[in-house]
Amino acid sequence: MRPIAAGELSEQVTIQRAAVTRGAANAELLTWSNGETVWAKVTERGGREPQLADRPVMLISYEVVIRAGVTVTHSDRLAWGGKVLAIDTVTPLPRGYITLRCMEVEI
Structure with missing residues (x-):
């Protein structure tokens, strides 16, 4: 893999973290809060249209490259x-x- 130039990180993405709280009926509520905003290189990698509950949905995959130094897990979102x-x-x-x-x- 070739080195990434700083100028290639041209998009800003915000890392969002999940928090689970309890609602009125003691049901779990998932809320998202903004974390760090970082510079990134975002590349679309294609899409597909599977059926979900008899309805077509569009799934688009992306590859996002960011600088190390921030904590990000698969439980987060961008x-x-x-x-x-x-x-x-x-x-x-x-x-x-x-x-x-x-x-x-x-x-």
């Missing part, structure tokens, strides 16, 4: 340009970068 990307995998790269394989779901 907000980017009006889109929400669920993180599937987190892979450290040499030279201080992290690759995030993400999925956007459009219903």
Whole structure:
């Protein structure tokens, strides 16, 4: 893999973290709060249209490269340009970068 130039990290993404709280009927409520906003290289890797509950959905996969130094897990998600990307995998790269394989779901 070739080195990543600083100018390639041209998109800003916000890492969002999940928090579980209890509602009125003691039901679990999942809420998201914004964490760090970091510079990233975002690359679309393709899409597919499976059926979900007899309705077509659009799944679009992305590869997001960020600098190491922030804590990010597959339990987090990314907000980017009006889109929400669920993180599937987190892979450290040499030279201080992290690759995030993400999925956007459009219903």
